[in-house]
Amino acid sequence: MSYKITIIGSGNVAWHLSQALEDAGHSIQEVYSRNIDHAKKLCAKLYDAFPTDDLDFTESEADIFLVAVSDDALESVLTDLRIPDDAIIAHTSGTRPIDVLDLLFFHKGVFYPLQTFSKQRKISFDTIPLCIEASNDDTKKILTNLAKSITKHIYYFNSEKRKVLHVAAVFACNFTNHLMAISKEICDNEEINFQILDPLISETINKALDNDPAEMQTGPAIRQDVKTLQEHLSYLKEDLDKKEIYRMLSESILKMAKDRN
Amino acid sequence: MSYKITIIGSGNVAWHLSQALEDAGHSIQEVYSRNIDHAKKLCAKLYDAFPTDDLDFTESEADIFLVAVSDDALESVLTDLRIPDDAIIAHTSGTRPIDVLDLLFFHKGVFYPLQTFSKQRKISFDTIPLCIEASNDDTKKILTNLAKSITKHIYYFNSEKRKVLHVAAVFACNFTNHLMAISKEICDNEEINFQILDPLISETINKALDNDPAEMQTGPAIRQDVKTLQEHLSYLKEDLDKKEIYRMLSESILKMAKDRN
Numbered sequence: 001m002s003y004k005i006t007i008i009g010s011g012n013v014a015w016h017l018s019q020a021l022e023d024a025g026h027s028i029q030e031v032y033s034r035n036i037d038h039a040k041k042l043c044a045k046l047y048d049a050f051p052t053d054d055l056d057f058t059e060s061e062a063d064i065f066l067v068a069v070s071d072d073a074l075e076s077v078l079t080d081l082r083i084p085d086d087a088i089i090a091h092t093s094g095t096r097p098i099d100v101l102d103l104l105f106f107h108k109g110v111f112y113p114l115q116t117f118s119k120q121r122k123i124s125f126d127t128i129p130l131c132i133e134a135s136n137d138d139t140k141k142i143l144t145n146l147a148k149s150i151t152k153h154i155y156y157f158n159s160e161k162r163k164v165l166h167v168a169a170v171f172a173c174n175f176t177n178h179l180m181a182i183s184k185e186i187c188d189n190e191e192i193n194f195q196i197l198d199p200l201i202s203e204t205i206n207k208a209l210d211n212d213p214a215e216m217q218t219g220p221a222i223r224q225d226v227k228t229l230q231e232h233l234s235y236l237k238e239d240l241d242k243k244e245i246y247r248m249l250s251e252s253i254l255k256m257a258k259d260r261n
Numbered sequence: 262m263s264y265k266i267t268i269i270g271s272g273n274v275a276w277h278l279s280q281a282l283e284d285a286g287h288s289i290q291e292v293y294s295r296n297i298d299h300a301k302k303l304c305a306k307l308y309d310a311f312p313t314d315d316l317d318f319t320e321s322e323a324d325i326f327l328v329a330v331s332d333d334a335l336e337s338v339l340t341d342l343r344i345p346d347d348a349i350i351a352h353t354s355g356t357r358p359i360d361v362l363d364l365l366f367f368h369k370g371v372f373y374p375l376q377t378f379s380k381q382r383k384i385s386f387d388t389i390p391l392c393i394e395a396s397n398d399d400t401k402k403i404l405t406n407l408a409k410s411i412t413k414h415i416y417y418f419n420s421e422k423r424k425v426l427h428v429a430a431v432f433a434c435n436f437t438n439h440l441m442a443i444s445k446e447i448c449d450n451e452e453i454n455f456q457i458l459d460p461l462i463s464e465t466i467n468k469a470l471d472n473d474p475a476e477m478q479t480g481p482a483i484r485q486d487v488k489t490l491q492e493h494l495s496y497l498k499e500d501l502d503k504k505e506i507y508r509m510l511s512e513s514i515l516k517m518a519k520d521r522n
Contacts, residue, residue, distance in 0.1 A: 219435030
């Protein structure tokens, strides 16, 4: 099945999702962005999509409207958005419930790709989990077809569970990335090449994914190696932020180990 | 060159390092542990090593003594350790300086493998960075030979720089692992299979290693998506630890982004 799709948004998710859908044989009708230049930039990557900063799509031929804007912008976009009555609308947010879609829409869903997207980085969709929710069976079937055309990994979560998944994703993705950014800052300050940590980071992740990460914990905190903890905190003493993060995560490691025993 | 080596310690580092050295053609003479059963357990994995809980090695034939005990135990072990005058002693700690090795030892060094070791997990040494420091050129040469026999990645750091590297490693390895453990706990509580996060975690790490992780930051904090942050904090409200970690890391992400602009 091939669908006509309009993309609301031009951020990282809109950027990658629209191109993946086009590669899978669907046709992107329009791309909306509050900033028309952003819409044009994404349309330049697509076959024949029309860039617009107007949210009135009552005349659009699209079957499906995918709303991929930041969670903060979602409500205001939805207030102004007008689509044909028989079209499906789905947002791509992990945290917003399906109910955020206005009562004026008839065929509602969520189409949440569980991945981290950056514009400058190409990504293959076929391993990405797609989490679907729908207000009725027809919508569910169509969103499932759409998902199947780009990935083999389809999940059905209600809004409550999807939010929990998103919280878990923030810890496992956004926060781990930030810790690596901190680690790189520490290396940069002493002119140590961050790449020396590559094998350590790769093994840490492989070990955590192959096993229960709590069982795989190593380092001074779990060993209760007070001397090392003190030396590290003393090294970080001028950088209150990093010191506080070090202290808090070390305590949390020890607490989790104790709770599990 | 093949060396006779005695291993002081029977923890994760001693466990993997002794076997890797034997695989590389060296001979492990003795394995010391405060708990003789631990020494015996490791010796069972080795060709002909002698397990002992006695730190008097004045009669030992070993050329090199590798002290792989926890940083907290290091000083007390070194106080009691006796080795032949012409033997080399090296500890495997990231954080302890070379000077922790007593004045009574003549040929001193550090032999720090930058990796996370768990006994139940096999690991190939050849990609592991080995960080060397030595009190004289002969010792440096011999420790370099020893390192070369198990890895291609040899670095020379003084004690100050090695400590910084260890701090960076704690952030990039021990703390990221703990965040994955937290993420898994959140999933487990809602009966979500943690493995659904595999592609997200892998992509996060690949992206961070291929680029500057600070540039690759995604998620609600960097987007200043207040609504999502509030919803997540509200979901975590009963779990003060996780909530505080969420709040602190989100603030730190935003602060780093502002400091860089």
